[in-house]
Each structure stands twice: as C-alpha cells, then as structure tokens.
Amino acid sequence: MEDKQLNPNESIQLIEQMIRSTKNKLADDGVLLIFWGWLVVVSALVNYVGLQFQYENSGLVWAILMPVGGIFSALYGRYQNKQRNVKTALDGYLSYLWAGFGIALVITLVCGFSYGIKPVYFSLMILYGLATFVSGGLLGFKPLIYGGIASFICAVVSIFLSEMDQLLIIIIALLASYIIPGHLLRSKFKSQQNV
C-alpha cells in the first residue's frame, strides 16, 4: 500500500476491507477452556473414586491441582499476550469477565465451605455456566452459550443429589460447558489461522 490519493468509492472499499479483516479475528484459541475442563474433571473423578473407597482425604486433589491450574493459566496468559500484536475491545471484555470469574471462584472455594459442600458445588456450576454463557455471546460462538445453559441445568439438578453424586454432575457440566465447546473453538481457531 502506498501514499496514494483515493476516489470516494475506493475509500469506502478500503474502510470496509480493513474493518472486516480485523473484526473477524477470533479472540480465543480454546486452550484454557480445554485445560481447565480436563483438570476439573480429573479432580472430580479422583475425589469421587476416593470417596467410593472411603478415602476421606481424596478431596485434597483439589487443593493440589487447582493452584497448578492457576500457575499454568497465568503463564499461558502471558505467552498469549506476547504473541498478540493487536488488542480489540473484545479481548478487554473477555479478560475482565474471566478475571472476575476467577476471583468469584476463589472466594467461593475459600469461604463457601462454611455453608457446606453442596452449596459450593452448586455455586461452582452456576459460575462456570455464567462465564461460558457470556463468553459465547461475546464471541458469537453458540456451543459455549449452550454449554453455559447446560451448566445451569446441572446446577439445578444437583440440588436433588447427594454430595458424592454432585461430583458426577460437575463432570457432566464441565464436559458440556468447557471441554466440548473448548475443542470446537480450538478447531475453529486453527482453521482460521490456516486461511
């Protein structure tokens, strides 16, 4: 492109072309969704199997794996920031949404147990659902919206289950709201990179 004068039609075309090429860039590669999805599923499974064998301390798996996840997320976020050479307003909205989600999650996990285990599991599924539902709306990516709704439904169903069975419904909620949409988002992101 050079410093040449344009006629009005060329100007309009140029504006449209530049806006379109920047606007359509997908802001999320799905990596953190997949990572967290599997991490929580593994933790819930270990916890569930442990409880089946009357191993009371199996809940400790959360205390070990969740901080590992936090460290990985922070490092991956830094790496992503370095790779990215443009920041859209959408990137800003998403980072505030997920930061707010993270803070709410930590508060729920640290303080919520004074209400018992069931309200904590219930709140977790509501939080997962909210974050993926809003992300899906912002990204215009329907699987995340449906995943969010599925997580809300799981939360409601979990009221009628025992603490132990709640762990199983958390796994279903995670599959629907993180893992499946995460993989779909990842393949969409990859196909876009190859264009």
Add this chain to the structure above:
Amino acid sequence: MFKELDPILHSQLRLAVISILITVKEAEFNYLKEQTNATSGNLSVQLQKLKDANYIEVEKQFKNNYPLTICKITATGIKAFEEYVINLKKYITPN
C-alpha cells in the same frame, strides 16, 4: 454542496491505518504493517502525520528487548473519521 474531504485521511495508507484503529483498542506497528502491506519506512512517515494531526497516540515500549510501537486512535481521530465517512457518503449519493 460538496465538502472537501479531510486531506489527512484521504490517502490510502493513512485511511487504512485509521480504519483498523477504529475497530481495535490498540495495535502494534507490525500488525498495521501486516494488514496494510506497507513498507516500514512509509508506514512510519504516515503514522507520524496522523500523530501530528492528533488523530492517533503512539506509545513506545519494549518487548523482549526489542522496541515496540503501539498505536491507538484518539477522540479527535474518531471524530475526524466519522466526519470523513459522512462527507464520503455525500460524494457517493449526491442529493
């Protein structure tokens, strides 16, 4: 009545840069270069003109010890772009 189009925006590369910056929060020099296929030298000159007109803000930082230039559109730039588009429409559908 035809109003004269803003000469700062009525140039291919400067208009391309402003059109990109209007859709994003901020963009690095390299991103603008990739999107516009401009040479570094020419892009620098045009960015300086936009900066002199107070249409964009240019921030110099360092990333992994390499200099990094980040560009953002200003309120003046947004207003100028909007007026440019309004005037452009008059040229295309003259009534």
